[in-house]
Amino acid sequence: MTADVARRDSIATRDTVVLVMALAGIYMVSQFLRNSVGVIAPNLATELNLSASEVGLLSSVFFFSFAAAQIPLGVALDRYGPRRCMLVCAGIAIVGTLMFAAVASPFWLTVARVLMGLGSSCYLMAPLALYAKRFPPDRFATLVGVQLGLGTVGTLLATAPFAFAVALIGWRMSFVVIAGMVVAAAILVSVVVKDDKDGTPRARETLRDSLKGTLAAIRVPSFWPVFAVQLASYSSFVVVVGLWGGPYLTHIYGYSLTERGNMLFVAVLAQIVGSMLWGPSDRLFNSYKIPILIGLLLTAATLGLAAIVGIFSPIALFLWFVAIGLFPAVLSVVIANGKSLFPPVLVGRGMTLMNMGTMGGVFVSQSVTGAVIDLFPITTEGYALNAYRAVFGFQAVFILLTLLIFLWARDPRRSPPSWG
Template sequence: MTADVARRSSIATRETVVLVTALGGIYIVSQFLRNSVGVIAPNLASELGLSAKEVGLLASVFFFAFAAAQIPLGVALDRYGPRRCMLVCAGVAIAGTLMFAFATSPFWLIAARVLMGIGSSCYLMAPLALYARRYPPDSFATMVGLQMGLGTLGTLLATAPFAFAVDLVGWRVSYVVVAALVLLAAFAVAVVVRDDKSDRGVAHETLRASLRGTLEAVRVPSFWPVFALQLASYSSFVVVVGLWGGPYLTHIYGYSLTERGNMLFVAVVAQIIGSFLWGPSDRLFNSYKVPVLTGQLLTATALGLAALVGVLPKAALVLWFVAIGLFPAVVTVLIAHGKSLFPTQLVGRGMTLMNIGTMGGVFVSQTVTGFIIDLFPIVNGGYALNAYRAVFGFQAVFILLMCLIYLFSRDPRRNPRDWG
């Protein structure tokens, strides 16, 4: 390697580190927003008199709004580029976060979560669209792992650190601080991410043609089998860590705010580690489907175990939360599988359509499980053990059904001719 080549390589490496840090930073904040209800769910229910259905709706409406934004977001990513999309969404996220901080009724809490969902809707897809156009296909799954691994720090902050902050200054002041952090992260994106012509593959395409491209993306072979598993993949993590894990620990094990925050912290650390471990596994196995199915079936097994046993010994409980973080992190490879199906000009729209499955699946899981829990009577001021067992069993069956559909997808890693 000549000195000039080494210098250019060093500069490219530094630019990548700075870029990933900035994009990961704003994704951290959006991840916090989507998962922060889990720790304070018992507090919100007590303070505002929310039922289980309302708690489930409060958590899930974020993901409904997030999913609903994906089609216009996909068009915008391909027409205007990731940078503009991220800056506009930051303004919406800040407004939603401040509204949540000052909300005094379930209506305003839910409205705020809608704005948070819309505002956070681009902070995975916009970076991934950027990576897809600036980096070679072989490194994409690794870039996804880096982005999701860094972003999961936001989920980590929504556990023990958030519980500590709520105990110290309350949840309302905590959200005001988060709004300020969104502003700071958006400033970093504005400075670091520069517009590049390659980031806007269809900048001169008409709106009608852009929407037609969305329909083309849906018709790509294997779109629906991969989309089906997207419904169950990420939702398996969020339905526990982002919603019912906190109440489960409080009602069944008697954990305090700090204790449940610490246990959820364990699951998030496991997911961060899992994101980095699963990221390059598609290259290791020369397959997307092998690691994806392995991770999903292990997740279903963990959830099925909790559904059957109900109450786990304390040591086993820790390992269970590790499993709930580690195994669903294979979603990084599933995202890469989805991206591999689309030609370059449809990458933005294709990935955002896939993300409708990811976030729409969370909305379905959290909403349905809220109704499931309300089917059971309250026991000693908390939700019944059998209610939680039903929730875990529902999610395990959901995963298995979607895995059956996913089996019919094509695997571009096994057959290079299948690359989009």
């Protein structure tokens, strides 16, 4: 009997590992697409004669379409299941990626980025919906940390490896290769991820019922304070690594394509490590709020330091990029805090609403900071140092303002909800 139990446990462990690896694999591609402008931003600005605002829009429109998809995605996850949502989104992502590789005008590149955002919109929420249903609640933050950590390998590929590929075959052909990776990841998901077969038919909600469910999720206590902190958490990493970090290294430090790719690689590697470290911290502190406050205050301090200092020594610059990856990785706890607010019936659309804040915050940060940079005159080297200082200062203040709102949130680790 003991041997049978051990064998079942071994099979369950193996199945869990395979499931997590498949879900993390397709999330890697999503992460690459969302951060792929960072390394090639100077190339795009030169080749297409784009202003800073236009570069910011080209990057941020991905996050706008991603965020806009979250409400219908929440309904679709509850109605059709994660597997179908992921496969449909894969098709849209493939079209967008191939379009980005083929078109030449800024307008059609922007349309392609919109399609990439729509196609990538479910590759965090669908896995989290699966984890929420299939694993104990006290393991959810750890699984989020693993998902984010492994998935962030995609962001890693968008740094030094992407810079190498761009130098070797060009950025357009590199996106063709990425489209092939989306196809491979979708095939893996179709094989590994199975629909739940618990004998319960999926709800066929009317539009009115769907809207009622969304409104019910918004009315959950502490929704808005946690939503506020979602706006600043991930955007503080992406505004640097996904957009302005590359131009900052080129214009202020004279870094080449390969050199800026290597430095961004450092930040993403730190985020992967940070996701694994922050993931179980809610259990260590028996609190969501404490690690979130620590992580985001350190993030604001890191950005504020760059706003004040402007130019770092080589060692300090290296450590700054480590910090900009490590501290915002507390996002795994922010996500777990958001999920913990909702009863099981609202988890799908509740988490997608929270993710709307996460990705919408990136859209706001990247769009606004592009406009901020355009307020400063362009030097012979590129964007002015004071423009970058203003960008870092803006993001630091953005974090602090959202944390002030977050202070009013209830901590479900300390005060469990009435339905729990």
